[in-house]
Amino acid sequence: MVKFAQYPNDIIIFLFLIKISFNCLKKVINYCLSIINSYIRFINKFIMKKLNILKTIVDLSWIFLTPFILITLIAIPYILFVDNSNYLDIHISGFRIKTIDFPTKMLIVTKMVSYLILIYCVYIFGKILEYFQLHKIFDEFVLKNFNKMGVLLVVCSFIMGIPSILYEVFYAENVTITFGFTPFLLCMGMFFMVLSEIFKISRNMKEENELTI
Amino acid sequence: MPIIVNLDIMLASRKMRSKDLAEKIGITTANLSILKSGKAKAIRFSTLEAICEALDCQPSDILEFSPEV
Numbered sequence: 356m357v358k359f360a361q362y363p364n365d366i367i368i369f370l371f372l373i374k375i376s377f378n379c380l381k382k383v384i385n386y387c388l389s390i391i392n393s394y395i396r397f398i399n400k401f402i403m404k405k406l407n408i409l410k411t412i413v414d415l416s417w418i419f420l421t422p423f424i425l426i427t428l429i430a431i432p433y434i435l436f437v438d439n440s441n442y443l444d445i446h447i448s449g450f451r452i453k454t455i456d457f458p459t460k461m462l463i464v465t466k467m468v469s470y471l472i473l474i475y476c477v478y479i480f481g482k483i484l485e486y487f488q489l490h491k492i493f494d495e496f497v498l499k500n501f502n503k504m505g506v507l508l509v510v511c512s513f514i515m516g517i518p519s520i521l522y523e524v525f526y527a528e529n530v531t532i533t534f535g536f537t538p539f540l541l542c543m544g545m546f547f548m549v550l551s552e553i554f555k556i557s558r559n560m561k562e563e564n565e566l567t568i
Numbered sequence: 569m570p571i572i573v574n575l576d577i578m579l580a581s582r583k584m585r586s587k588d589l590a591e592k593i594g595i596t597t598a599n600l601s602i603l604k605s606g607k608a609k610a611i612r613f614s615t616l617e618a619i620c621e622a623l624d625c626q627p628s629d630i631l632e633f634s635p636e637v
Binding site for chain 1: 595599600602603607608609610611612615
């Protein structure tokens with residue numbers, strides 16, 4: 356082991372080297388951060404803003420979901436009126452459905468309807484974002500549709516949840532309560548309803564501000 | 569609203585046009601029209617002060633309280 360105390364010059368050189376290396380490291384980190392910052396600024400300024408990104412994502416999901424609407428509209432009468440017990444391999448709540456009788460068919464149809472409602476919610480959300488892009492934030496359309504979205508999501512969560520639980524009770528004879536998709540939808544629905552109320556209050560405040568002379 | 573704005577009467581008695589008053593107190597004619605028509609929900613003290621100064625009157629000459637029936 357080298358004893359630095361015996362070599363004072365070595366200590367000074369060692370400390371000097373550490374200082375230089377720290378300075379270099381600092382400069383490199385600063386340089387990297389400045390590059391990242393300029394890149395983020397470039398993205399924000401020239402390519403897209405947050406609202407545009409969200410609108411693009413919602414529009415793309417709407418486009419990808421539109422074929423599902425057609426498939427569902429064709430599938431619902433097929434499931435209800437055609438005897439298809441030999442062809443379908445359906446799992447609901449983790450259970451494979453062996454016998455497809457009328458209640459099971461109704462369960463499948465309600466699930467499909469709930470998915471249709473979800474797609475409609477995506478469509479409404481896209482429309483609301485369109486209004487936001489036009490800077491019509493406190494428009495009556497936005498308030499009404501936020502509330503509508505909330506109500507639809509709450510209804511959807513019940514449509515999704517209750518038949519599944521009933522099916523589990525009567526067919527699988529095994530009830531499991533899972534905090535998964537349905538409570539999340541319920542919370543989302545309530546959130547949109549609350550958001551609608553908040554927008555209503557904000558609109559009143561904006562009006563008051565505008566009408567203060 | 570139980571608060572009545574008597575700006576019209578004051579303007580007529582001073583033989584002053586709305587446009588002139590708006591220019592004098594530094595607000596837009598649209599805002600003055602809102603104030604005159606009674607659509608305004610609030611009035612700033614600074615605006616009231618400017619109006620009183622321009623029309624040489626008291627706030628009570630401009631604003632009046634009449635309880636709703």
